[in-house]
Amino acid sequence: MDALFLFILLTCLFFAVLVTLLAIFAAFKYKRKKPGEIGAAIHGNTALEIGWTAIPLILAIGMFAWGAVIYVNYRTAPKDTLNIYVIGKQWMWKLQQPNGRKEINELHVPVNRNIKLIMGSEDVIHDFYVPAFRVKMDVVPGRYNTMWFRPTKIGKYHFFCSQYCGTNHAVMGGWVTVMDPAEYATWLSGEVGDVDPASAGEKLFSQLACNTCHIANGTGRAPSLNGLYGAKVLLADGSLVTADDAYIRESILLPKAKIVAGYQPVMPTFQGLVSEEQILNLTAYIKSLQSQPVPAKGSGIAPAGMGKK
C-alpha cells in the first residue's frame, strides 16, 4: 500500500508542480505592460483538451486498478487466520483470543501470522484502526465486519477508534503488542480463570434453556445444531441460506426473520437478553458442534441438491 501511496504522491506532485510553474511562468511572462493592453485572441485547442482529458484518465484508471487489487485482497481474508473476536462499546474495546483469554484495550498477537479480527458493536458505530499496519474497519452494530493483517515486526503499536462514537471517542484506543510466537504461546496460557468461548457458550446454551428445544439428536421442537455451522439451511420459503456468524446472530436476535423448513416460528427473541459478547460465545459453541454427527431427522441442514436457487 505504501508503494501505491508513493505512486499517487509522485503523480500528484508532478501535476501540482507543473501547473504551479506554468501559472507562475505565465504570470511573469504575460504581466500587463500598458494599462489598456488586452490579451491575444486565443479561444481554445481541441487537441490539447483531448490530451489533458485522456492522460489524467489513463493515470486515474491505473490508480484505480492498483488500489482495487489492494482493497480486494484486504477484504478477502486468507484461510489460515488466527481469529480474534472484538467488541466495541462506548468507550472501550473488549478483545478475546481463540482460547478465551480476554483483554481490554490491549491486543497480543504473534508475529508473522495472519490475524483476523471479527468485530461487533454493543452500541454505536466504532472503527478499529491500526495506523502502523495500514488497516481499519468500521465496527457496526447489528452486523459483523472483519479485517485481517499480518504483523511482520515485533513491537508495540497504537490502535485507535476512528469512527466518531460520542464523548470519549478520543480515548477509546490502546496497543497492539506483536510478539515472538513462543512468547505469545506463554502469554496466552499465562492467565487462568478464563474459559474458552465455546465452553462459555455451552454453559449459556443451557442457562438460556436453548437446549430444551435444540436437542442434539433432532427430537426437539427446534432443529439440532450439530454440523450446522457453515452448512446450507433450507428455509420455509424454499430458499437456502448459509449458516454463518451473521445468520446465527440474526436467528438469536430476530428468530422469525428466517424460519427453518418444517419448524414453527416459536422461538422467542433474545434481543436485549444477551450481549454481543454472549452471542459470540454462543456462536463459538455452535461452531464447535460442526463435527458432531448430524441426525437423519430433525436438522435444518438442507439435503444435497435441495431447495430453490
Add this chain to the structure above:
Amino acid sequence: MPKKHYLNATYGIRSWLLTTDHKRIALLYLISVTFFFFIGGFFAMMIRLHLLTPNGYLLSADTYNRMFTMHGVAMIFFFLIPSIPAVMGNFLIPLMIGAKDLAFPKINLLSWYVYVVGAAFTLYSMVTGGLDTGWTFYTPLSTVYSNSAVAPAVIGIFITGFSSILTGLNFLVTIHTMRAPGMTWFRMPLFVWAHYATSVVMILGTPVVAITLALAGMERLFGLGFFNPAMGGDPILFQHLFWFYSHPAVYIMILPAMGVISELIPTFARKQLFGYHFVAAASLAIAVIGFLVWTHHMFLTGQSTYAALAFSFLTFLVAIPSAVKTFNWTATLFGGSISFDTPMLYAFGFLGLFLIGGLTGLFLGCLGTDIHVHDTYFVVAHFHYIMVGGAIMGYLGGLHFWWPKITGRMYPEWLARGAAVVLFVGFNLTFFPQFLIGYLGMPRRYHVYPPEFQVYNVMSTMGASILAIGYLLPMTYLAWSAFYGKVAGDNPWPATGLEWKTPSPPPTENFEVTPVVTWEAYDFHNRPDLGLDVPSHPAVAPTHGHD
C-alpha cells in the same frame, strides 16, 4: 454614482424585509451567511486553541465534541451551501443574462425567510444543549445515544433545505426563460453555467437529505426503528441516504466557486477563457457524475466489495472534469495581459489550493490508500483545501470583484492585496500539517491525542490565528468601503459581462433598456466600448454558430 439605484430606491426596514428585488435579497443573504461564518469561525478557533496540547486544557470532551459538530453544521448548511449561490448568484444571474429580476421574485424572498426559520431552529439547538453528533448525524449515535439537542438541529436543517431547493428552482427557470436577446446558451458567462449545474444538484439532492433527516428525527423523537439495529433498522442505510445528498452538496459548494474563477481569470488576463465549451460541459459532468460517487465515504463500513469497486471507479471519473477546468484556467493565462488586482490574487490562490485539495482526493477515492487515511486528519485537510481553499477563496475573490458593482464603491486595493496574502499563508499553515498528521495516523474528531502529534497541531493552531486575522480584515474594510470607499464607476476593471454595462450600483430594474448581446463571453477583441487598446486588425472571434 447614479442618483437613484437599488440601495436608495426606497427606505425603511420594511422596504428591505419585504423586498422582492433580487439584489436586496442577495444582501439579506450576505448578512445572514456572514453571521454564520463568524459563528462557525468562533467554534473553529475554540477547536484549534483546545488542540494546542495533547491533553486539551481548554474544553471538556463533551464541549469539544459540540464545538466541532456545530462548526461543521454552521459552516456547511448555513454558510457554504448558500454563500456563493444565494449571495452572488442571486445578485448576478439576472444582471449577467440581461434580466430585470429572477423568474419568481416572491419565491426568492420566501427562500430567505425559510433559511432564517431553519437557522433559528439550529441556533436554538446550539444554545440549548448544543449538538454533539458530528455534522454527519451518523446513527444510532445521533438517534439513540446522543444527549444533545439533536431534534431542533435536524428540524432546522430540514427546513433550510427548502430554501436551497427554491433558490435552485428559481435559477433554473430564470436561466431558461429570461435571457436577453442575443444571450445564447454558449454566450452565457461560465458563472451562470456553474450555477445552472449547481441548481440541478440542489433540486435533485436536497429532497433526499430532507427525507433522511426527517427519518432520523422520527427515530429520535418517536422511537421508530429506521436505522437503529436494536429495532431491526440499518445504520448503514442512513449513511447511504445521507451521502446521496451530502456528497453532491460538496459540488453545491465548489461549482459556484469554479464559476467565479472562470470570471476572474479572463477578466484579469484580458483574454477569452481557454476552452469555454469544455469548461461549461465540465460543470455539467461534475453535477451528473457527482451523484454517483456517494459510497466512497463508506468504503470501510463493510459494504460489498463490488459496490466499492464501482464507486471508486466513478470517483476517479469525477476528478477528470475538475482537472480539465484547472488546465483550461492555466492555459487562459498564456498570451494574456495579466494584472494582479485583489480578485486575481484570490484566483491564483484558488488555483493552487484547489489543485492540492483535488489531488489529495485521489488518495481517498483510491480503495487501497483510503483504508489507511480514511477518517483521519488527512480527510480533514483534504476537504478544507476544497471548501476553504477552493470555495471560500472563490467567494472572497468574487466578493472583491463585484463589490464595486454591489456598493458602487472600491475597497482599499493594497490593504486587500495584503489580506489575500495573509489568508493564503494562514490557510496553508493551518491545513498543510493536517495532511501529515493524518498520514501518521491521527484520527479526526479527537479531543485529546498522543503527544507525538503535538508539533503539527501547534503549527495548525498558529496558522488558524493568522487565518482569523485574514478573515477579519476583509470583513472590516469591505464594510467600511461600502460607505466611504472611492466611487467605482460602472466598469472599473473593465470586464466584459453584461452586469458591467449598467450603473454601479444598478437601478432596481437592472437595465433601463433591455440589452442586446452580440458578443461571445470574455471577448475583449470585439468590444471597442470597453475603451481598451484593441489591435488595429482585430482577430475575428469564431461565432461557434449557436445563435
